[in-house]
Structure formats: structure tokens, C-alpha cells
Amino acid sequence: MLNTSNSLSQTRAEFLAKNQGLFVVKESNPPLSPAQKADDIKKPTELEIYIAIESDGKVTAFNGHVDLGTGIRTALAQIVAEELDLEVSQVKMVLGDTERAPNQGATIASATLQITAIPLRHAAATARQHLLICAAQHLEIAPDKLICLNGVIFSKKDPNISISYGDLVSRDKVVLQIDEHAPLKPVNDYKIVGKSASRTDIPAKATGELTYVHDVRVPGMLHGRVIRPPYSGRDSGDFIGRSLLEVERDSIDHIPGIVAIEVIGDFVGVVAEREENAIRAMKELKVHWKPHPDLPDLTDLEFAVKANPSTQRTLLEEGDVELAIANADQRMQRTYVWPYQMHASIGPSCGVADVQSNKVMVWSGTQNPHILRTDLAFLLNIDERMVEVIRYEASGCYGRNCADDVCGDAVLLSRAVKRPVRVQLTREQEHLWEPKGAGQLMEVDGGINADGSPAGYDFTSSYPSNGAPMITLLLTGVVEPIAAALEMGDRTIIPPYHFDHIRVRVNDMAPIVRAAWLRGVSALPNTFAHESYIDELAEAAGEDPVAYRLRYLKDERAAELVKSVAERADWKTKKGHWEEKDKVGSIVKGRGFAYARYVHSKFPGFGAAWAAWVADVEVDTHSGEVSVTRVVVGHDAGLMINPDGVRHQIQGNVLQSTSRALKESVSFNESTVLDKEWGAYPILTFPEIPDVEIVMADKPEEPPQGAGESASVPSAAAIANAIFDATGVRLRQPPFTAEKMRAGLLAKNGESQTPAKKKYGSAKWFALFTTIAGAAVVMSPWRPAITPVQVPSLATYSQATIARGETLFAAGDCTVCHTSEGGAMNAGGRALDTPFGKIYSTNLTPDPETGLGNWSFSAFERAMREGISRDGKHLYPVFPYTAYQNVNNEDMQALYAYIMSRPAVKTTLPKNDLSFPFNIRPLMAGWNTLFKSRTQFKESPEKSEVWNRGAYLVNGLGHCSACHSPRNLMGAEKVGKNFLAGGEVDGWEAPALNALSKAPTPWSENALFDYLRSGHSPEHGPATGPMGPVVEELGKLPDSDIRAMSHYLASIGSQQKMSATEAILANVTVPTPVTTTSAELTQVEPSLATAWKNGLPSQTLPSDGKGMFEGACSACHTTREQDDWFGIRPEMQTNTNVHSNKPNNLIRTILYGVQKPVDSSLGYMPSFADSFNDKQLESLVTYMRAEFAPDKPAWNNLYQTIANIRANPGSH
Amino acid sequence: MSFLLNGEMVQVEADTQTPLLYILRNDFQLNGPKFGCGLGECGACSVLIDDRVARCCAIPLIAVEGRKVQTLEGLGSIESPSVVQKAFIDEQASQCGYCTNGMIITTTAFLHKCSAKPSTQQIKEALRANLCRCGTHIEIIKAVEVAAEALFFDASNPLEEGK
Secondary structure (H helix, E strand, O other), X not given: OOOOOOOOOOOHHHHHOOOOEXXXXXXXXXXXXXXXXXXXXXXXXXXXXXXXXXXXXXEEEEEOOOOOOOOHHHHXXXXXXXXXXXXXXXXXXXXXXXXXXXXXXXXXOOOHHXXXXXXXXXXXXXXXXXXXXXXXXXXXXXXXXXXXXXXXXXXXXXXXXXXXXHHHHOOOEEEEEOOOOOOOOOHHHOOOOOOOOOOOOHHHHHHOOOOEHHHOOOOOOEEEEEEOOOOOOOOOOOOOOOOEEXXXXXXXOOOOOEEEEEEEOOEEEEEEOOHHHHHHHHHHOEEEEOOOOOOOOOOOHHHHHHHXXXXXXXXXXXXXXXXXXXXXXXXXXXXXXXXXXXXXXXXOOEEEEEEOOOOEEEEEOOOOHHHHHHHHHHHHOOOXXXXXXXXXXXXXXXXXXXXXXHHHHXXXXXXXXXXXXXXXXXXXXXXXXXXXXXXXXXXXXXXXXXXXXXXXXXXXXXXXXXXXXXXXHHHOOOOOOOOOOOOOOOOOOOOOEOOOOEEEEEEEEOOOOOEOOEOOOOHHHHHHHHHHHHHHHHHHHOOOHHHHHHHHEOOHHHHHHHHHHHHHOOOOOOOOOOOOOOOEOOEEEEEEEEEEEEEEOOOOOEEEEEEEEEEEEEEEOOOOOEEEEEEEEEEEOOOOOOHHHHHHHHHHHHHHHHHHHHHXXXXXXXXXXXXOOOOOOOOOOHHHOOEEEEEEOOOOOOOOOOOXXXXXXXXXXXXXXXXXXXXXXXXXXXXXXXXXXHHHHHHHOOOOOOOOOOOOOOOOOOOOHHHHHHHHHHOOOOOOOXXXXXXXXXXXXXXXXXXXHHHHHHHOOHHHHHEOOOOOOOOEOOEEEEOOEEEEOOOOXXXXXXXXXXXXXXXXXXXXXXXXXOOOOEOOOOOOHHHHOOOOHHHHHHHHHHHHHOOOOOOOOOOOEEOOOOOOOOHHHHHHHHHHHHHOOOOOOOOOHHHHHHHHHHHOOOOHHHHHOOEOOOOOEOOHHXXXXXXXXXXXXXXXXXXXXXXXXOOOHHHHHHHHHHOEEOOOEEOOOOHHHHHHHHOOOOHHHHHHHHHHHHHHHOHHHOOOOOOOOOOOOOOXXXXXXXXXXXXXXXXXXXXXXXXXXHHHOOHHHHHHHHHHHHHHHOOOOOOOEXXXXXXXXXXXXXXXXXXXXXXXXXXXXXXXXOOHHHOOEOOOOOOOOHHHHHHHHHHHHHHHOOOOOOEOOHHHHHHHHHHOOOOO | OEEEEOOEEEEOXXXXXXXXXXXXXXXXXXXXXXXXXXXXXXXXXXXXXXXXXXXXXXXXXXXXXXXXXEOHHHHOOOOOOOHHHHHHHHOOOOOOOOOHHHHHHHHHHHHHHOOOOOOHHHHHHHOOOOOOOOOOHHHHHHHHHHHHHHHHHOOOOOOOOOO
């Protein structure tokens, strides 16, 4: 176990208890317990340390803000090092910890360097001033004759005269208040600040050293997981915290190492010794919930936000805006709608807690350790002073994600088990429950005067968000789930342009779904509206959008930036009045501009860095796909503490906000958030990133401005303006997906998109009971029992015979059906889903009571050849006696010998669950009369030995046709041209192996050999479902047998070239009672995808399906140029399942994955059953079919098929 | 069950269907591979199995029986980083750094299999399915280019420290 305290500095109390050292402090109000708060008790102030210098010379600096991955730890160390004339590596920065760092509020608003670093800088200056005075006294040299360097103070005259900081502070203990008048080092003297410094945290991150809260391991730590309620992503309404009906605690009794199940209100959590068991318990614990109420329809966000109750604040009113607009030459009312978006941290949130009776330790990746401490104390109903929050780095959050929630989870679970507990959320939980960046509505009323000037600007923004209370407080009922508004819709709400008549209002409103700040907060959407609108005005005025902006831009520093960015990007003046652009193929290019200054904190707030974008886009007018190819971004942050750090923030902001503008939007159904993984919520990938050119204003004399968010703010407007430039289409509702772009282009060209109607076929089923009953009369259903025998002596069989029986047993794949999941080998009990109901396989071990122990060879042979059990009962033809009848006598003996040589296992098997008339066993007699003889096989002397061997194996023990031939409504294999024409087993499709195969590449003998031998053929894909275990069993057969089977099957595949007599089957003609079977029911009809394919190129497929494939599947299912990936990478273009008439295998593989490949070298596929809903899977499968099997018609009825497969998962 | 982990033969007693990620993190206290999605989508959990990239959140323990597994820790250390690790540190190719493990591991396997210095386009394709939310892509591409430069300038330059 790692000792988590190694890397920690001493606490504030430990420092202040020392007898030596220099401590620069500030007074603060101590935290109060809930009771003290209620009684309005005041406590004496306490001291918070900003700088500590110890007698060994060690310098520790403290800041209340934390590093969210932006590198401020390094920048803060640079500030301290500069003021104290140290090297950066001599400063240890401590960020956030409640017992160490000062309480400076949440790390938000890009305010760390701009605001919270100020007292730290003064503290360092205070320390330096004090040290110089002390040194002057000690050395008897005037302070101005001294110089500080790397922790030592020297005489300027004689460098041999010196004293170190450590020596100076070792004589006594000095506690100084921060002196805001202590002289700061002049900027011109800076040696460290303003110069790029390597980040101090990256070496550890690149080598796997302890960095993240996810890596914290406390001795005795257990693993917890939570089960969240079904009202995903909601945090207000009476049902929150009150929806749990029941937890079936015994439903996880079978999982080892479960320590506790904790239930409080709607909070449900499990704790286990091992993490994988906690995960299993989370998945398998049966929890019942009440239904919850619907949401407003969030697919119409504009309406939903308008309908959300609000309070209006007027923030600016000048002139007479209404009159001005009424008198405008051209009135322009515009509505801009920003989507809900995710923080989308790559690592789901994690927290570790150790709740003891007198102390609560929490290790957290929170943005706000001190606020979290208050929340946790409230949750546990204890004095806040008992809680210590130690802050570790976490996955980048860009705002409020689930980092605090998971600490609430961890303390509740730790309290339950009285041991430390680590909780990490799942990907699905983080996606569903993180407080979203809110959807936002921006309404602009305005217009343009005859001279092209803006007539007026009436701007209203509505932002349904708050600070997202810790979810654990709500689920447990500690805090009432009342939707509260927070006044945060006003960031950068005042446009930067001068309007004679202007009114700016914000509608403060409570969240609709759980929401909180996300990078750029409301400023990014507000700017999207301001900067789109100014572009629309310039266009209407027939003017260049940059020149138009500059005319009305009030802020000179902004104008300077705008000009420098336009110049760097080589901006070509435009005339306005859009004209059609030249296309290259279907691609058209465009360029757009936008500018903003991020204004954060309580209105009117503080301005952070200034930023301006020139974005270049390419629009594929055919598919609607938009790509951003280049961004020139200008940025003015005043003094840059670490210019490289600022550059990284600019690049990060450009790429992240490009992702948000092009791709990102949270989906909802009627009551919850839907997107649970990266397929449903895709983000920008490497091939999609634009080239980024940065223009950084060089203004070291100006104070530092926050750079964490600014470069995001102009993004969406610049891209929308570029799209307009390219296409003449104005998009006012990000993200700018291919679908929206296509719709825009169609609308502009006066066309309308009418989706093709789906046509649904109806299955025609005929009741055939009379036919089968009639046949049963012809042949008596009654068959005698064969007398039970003692377990036969094996002495009669040689070891060689038993060994051969073992191979034959494998060739017959007996184990595949006769072993249940996790059950004893060959002891039966596997449920086999048939169209007629569920049949459980029987016990093949020689147990006398429940297996074959009292079966004579005659009984065994009768069962194998005729499908009659020893006791005379008819067996169902799901047991392939129709094939086994073809096994020769010698092999039959060997099989019997092998079975009887195995250990006996006693089992209790479930009863079959068959529908009428199939539940009447005697009717199988009639069935046999009708169908059994059809599959009798005879050798063909004119064929080669290999062919005959293959035919014997395939049609005998191999019983390939049992799965791969279609069955009629009576469950009998069809023959003739339908031999191996594709069938179904356990809900899986067994694809056609004959000329009817839909595989894009015909099955060759070699491909069959590869597939049967290794479980994979590059031309067809891997063996999945029940075929996987079949290939594993076939592993026991020699190459020669596999070759023979492949040879024979390949000949069937090309049997159109064979004469009818050559076909070995259909040698008995029986009147076929039905002409329509399930296998023949049309599976194929025109649907949306087909219509698209017919009319448009394949790129015009639903973008959500494409996004899902790219986000969820393409990591493994695209080719890689290099052979650098573990496992095969099955290509969908050649995959038989994608080309099949039925979607079943594709759906099953996606839902259940490949957990047990034939060989580990083939690789694995996870199950997506918990990550995709049926609708998402439908989109994905529709896309895959259209994209990868473009010559095949679309599958119909997919949604229903998916639901059916989920309801009948089968046993493979 | 035993396998070769960062150069050492190790034994582990656990359900063999357990995702390898939890074994590496909990039984061997390794920090490199990170849980990101559990679905093999994001790449944060990447390790090398027999020198190839593997997303160990979606691969059971049984898969590595008798195989060679390397994590970020097995490539190098702060004192002695591998060529790829050094390039990531020098180029500051990390913001929050949660994806860094996957980026370094994927780059290591990719460069190992490249026969010549890859183009920027090839690098982007190789990292296509590694997600980064901070937008560090540009620095990461640069780091891969620097590592490739080092490796293909001097073919004897090892991808792993100490080899």
C-alpha cells in the first residue's frame, strides 16, 4: 500500500505550533457547525498561512484554488519564486487542502492568477521584505546593499558575506500578516514570471507516479459503487430522494466479499473487498423504483426554456430601444439556442473517504475543497472541523462535474463499514449525472437603419442553471430537492459594441435538468448570439464583418487584438450580401470572425483575457459535414506568468470549444438524460482537429488576466459565421452537425426533406396443428421404454476407442449445448431458445438417476438415431438426432464408451417451457414421420474420399445443418436448395453456407478452414455466439478432418454448379406442409436508410448512428496501418453479420460482446447492453448496415428486434 | 495464474474473468492504466500486451496468461524515462494528464511497429481512438513527432528504458 501522507506537507496547525520559522498569514473566519450557523454564533478569527519558510530553508506556499489540469500549480510557484528570488523547484505549492490551504472559494471563473494569486504574491513580498530587514540586522549591512538569490541573501559588495533564509528564520518564530504595501518586484526585474516554465506535474503524469485521487490507496481500503435512481440527471422535484421502493438485498448473496449494502432514501451503495465484485454487485443488485414524472420536451429547447419560470433582471438600458427598433429600416429578430453539453471528463469522478468517530478524512478531486467540507459535514451532520479534505488532481473537469458527489457517496459508504472506502463512478453515471452545461436561449430584437448602422439591440438571455447541489445531499433527503436559480446567465451579457439604443436582460431560472457551470459558462452562448448577430448586421449592411465590428467596438485594447488577428489570418475584406462560392467537388470553404472578452463573476463582474478567432471551415454540401480546418486565435492576457501555460490553455480552449460547436449536444428522452458513453456523446478526435495559429499580445506591463476559458468564448460564433460565408446558411443552434447543415442547405435551396415512410410487413403464421396431428395418427406415438441397465462396464471398450470417442464427442459439439453457464461439464441445463419455447439440455454424464447411467447402448443408439429417450419419450429435434442418425456404428460405439467413461454428475434440470402444440411430446412421432428421413445421408462413391469424409462429419456428428439450415414451422430442417441456407439457434442467426450466403466474399475452402480452425476469417469475421464454443470443440479434431469439412462445405457453397443428383440431400420426397416459414418471412423492406441510399450518397446517413460508430466502435473496428493492436480488428465491410438478411447476430454481438473468444489472441469485445438504449442501438445498426453493406437493403423493424433480443438474451 | 508484468513474472489469485485493469491497479498498485469508460472507447486504460496496445478495461485477466504485459511504469521512470515519455515531458504534452497513459502506450506500440518515421497524418490516425478532453492534441502530436525523430534518427534508441 502506498502511504498517502508522504507527499503531503504539514497542516496549518502543525506549522503554527512550531517554535521556529516565518509564517505569512491572513485572518479568516473559521467554519461553523450547522448548529452554530443556525444560532448565528460568531467565533474568533483564525490564521490562514500563505507562505511558510522553515529553518531548513524549505519554502511552502499555499493557495485555496486547485489545479484542474491547467498548470496553475507551476504558475503560482513561479510567482512565489519570483518575489522570493528562488528557483521554481525550491517552492512547494500546496493547493486546496482544507487543513493547509486558505479558503479562497471554488476554483472557477479563470480567477486563480487574476485574483487568488494576489494575496500569495503579497505574502511572498512580505516575507522577502522581512527577510531583508533581518539579514540587514544580522549582517549589519543596509537592506539596499543586499541581494537575494536562490534562498540566500548576499552582500552586493562581497558575495562571501551571506546568510540563508533558513538561518534567518531559525532563531525564532515570526508570524506576519500579509502586508499589501510590501514592495513588489518591478516587472522589469522579472526573471521567472513571464518566462515559460516546464510544468512541475508532467513528469509524474508521464510515468505513472501518484498524482490522481484515483490512485490514492489507504491501508484497509474497500471498494464502493453506487446504484443511482432511474431519474438520471435530475435534481429537483418531489420524487427526488423519495422514489425507492425496495432493495432485494439477497440478490447479490452469490457475489463474494460483499461487506455492506447501504440504503438511505434514494441513495443505494454497495461495498466489497474487491473492486470487480463491487462492480458486479452494482450491476446485479435488484432495486425497484417508483415511476418518475416526465421532463418538459427538451427536443424543443427553445420552448422548454421559455416555459421555465423565471425572474427577470434588467442589466443595461440606454436610449429607447423599442422606438429605435420600431423605426428601423429593417427589423431583425433572431433567436439563438445553445444545447445542453457535458463537461465530459475522461476519468469518471472518484473519491476516497475514511469516516471514523472523531475524524473524517476525504481524498478528493474537487474544485472546491472548503465548500465540499461544508457539504460533507452537513451530510454527516457533524462539526465541519472534524472533516479534512485532501485535494488530489483529477481528470480535467472544466467546471462542476461529479467530483463532489462521489465524495458524498464515499463518506456514506465508509460510515457504513467503518473502514476507508474508495468509490469511482462508472462512465455511464458520470455521463448521466454530471451537472450539465445548461441549454441557453438568447433572443435578440434589433434592426438596421438605412445607413447600415444598427438601429437598436434588445437582448434577453435565459439560463436554466445553478450550482448543482451535491447529489448525495438530495438523494438522502438531507437537502430538499427544490429547484433554485443562481444568477449566472449574465456572463459577457453586455455586447462589446456600441448601440445608441440598447437593453440587456437576463431571465434567472432554476435548472430543468441538473446543471452547473461549464467552461465559458453563459458567456460562450451569449457571445455566440452577440457575435452571430453583429455578423448578420454586417451582412445586411453589405459591409465587411471585421470592419463593421471595429466601427462599433468600444474597447481599444479589443480593437487592437481584432486588427492583429485579422492581419495574421490575412483576412480579405468582404462586401457582405452573400454570393455563391466556388466548390471543389461538393466541398465549399468559408471563413468567419468573432471576438469576445470573457466577463466572469457576479455582474458586472471582471473581464478576463480578450480573445478573437478567425475560423476556416469546409462544408461538404452533399453530406452536410462541417470541418474546421484552421483557427487563427488572438489572445491578450496581460502579463503571462507562464507563456507556455497560456499557449496550452489557448490551444485547449480552441479544440474543446470546436468540439462543442461541431459535435456536442446532450440527448434526452421524455424523462431523463440518455447519453451514457462516447458513442452517444462523441467529442473531437485527432483527425478532426484544426490547425491552430496563436497570436499572443505581449503586454507584460498589464496585470495578468485569466486565460482558462477566454479562447473558447468566440468559437461557436466564428464557426457559424464561417459556415454562413461558405454556404449562405445561417445556423443559430449548435452543434453544427451534418444533419442540421443538410437541413439548412435544403431549406436554402427551397427543397424540403421528407423522410421516407417506413413500411411494416406482417408475419403470416398458419396454425398447422391439424397437419401434425394428422401425421401422428399415421404413426403411433407410443414407443416402448428400454430397460434400465447398471452402469455398463468400460472393460469392453479399449482406451483407443474411448479416446476416439472423445474426439467424436468434440466433433459433435455435445458440450456446447449440454453444459450450462458455470455448470458442471456435460451435466446439461443450458436453456435453448427455440421458436417454440425454451428447452433445457439434458445431462450426458453417466449418473444413473439424472443422466445416462442406466442407458444401454441400444437405448443410446435409439436416442441418437431416432430421437427417442430410453423411457420411450420423444426428444425434440433441437437435439440433432436427424443428423446423428448418419453416424456410423463404430463411431456410435466409441461415443457411448467415452460418455460412460466420464465422471457422473447428479443434476436437477429445469422443466422445458414450450408452447402448444409443441409441449405435447407424442406429437413428435408425427414430426418424425414427416421430416426425419429427409436428412439421411449416403456416401457418394463418385466423390473424393476427402469430400465424403467432410460430408460425413458435417451431416453426421457435426450436425452443421441443425443450425445452418432453415427450419419450417414444424421445426424441421429444410432441405434441397435450403440445405445450409441459414438458420437460427438460441436467438443467433447461423448464416447460410450455401449459394444463398450473403457474405460479401464467398466462403472458400481456405476461409472455412481458417475460420473453423482459429475462430476467425479475415474475410468474414470472428466466430461469435454459439459458434465460438463450436470452434473450441473442433479444436480437438485433426487438421485433416477440419480440411475435409471445409472442402465439403465449400462445395456446397458453390452447389449451383452441381447437378441435383450430386446434392446429397433431398433423397426422400415428403409433401411439405407449409410454404411460408419464418426464415422466409421478408426481413427486408425499404426504410429511411434505404431511401437515403437510393437518393443520396452513403455519407448522408443519420449522424447520430455515425457518431455512435465512431465514438464507440471505431477504436477496434477500423483498420490500423500498423500491426500494433492486441486482438483482431474485424472489419465491418466484410463482416458476414452486417451483410446478412437478419440483424440478429450484429445486435447480439453489440449487446453482449465477445467475452470468451475461441482464442485470447483474437481479442475481446465488451458488452454494450448497459451503455446503449434501444433507440441508440437502432441508430447504430441502421448506420452500420447502410455504411458497410451499401448493396443490401435496410433491415426493418430493428427497434422491435432489439427489444426482443434484450428480452430473450439466450445463453450464449 | 501467472504472467510477465513489467519484466517480472507475477502470480495472481483472482476470478480470471476480472478485467485486467482492476488486477493491475489493485493487486499490483499500478497507477498508469486508468479507468475511463470500461468499454474500450477512450484509451485511458491502455497497456501493452506482447508489445501491442490493449485496452485492459475490456480484457479479462485470463487473456494474459503466459503473456507479457507492460504498463506506463514499465516503460520508464521520472529519473529514467523512455524516449516516448521523455518526449511527452519535454513537449509538455499533458494538461490534466488522465489520457496521458493511453497516449504514451499507444504511441509506444505504434512507433514500435512503424518501419519509417510516420507522417503527421499517420500519427493522427494512430491516435484516432484515444480521447483527450483538455484539447492537448497539438502538443501530443508534437511529442510523438519528437519521439519518432529520436527513434528513427538513431535506430538503436530503445522504446523502453533499460533495454
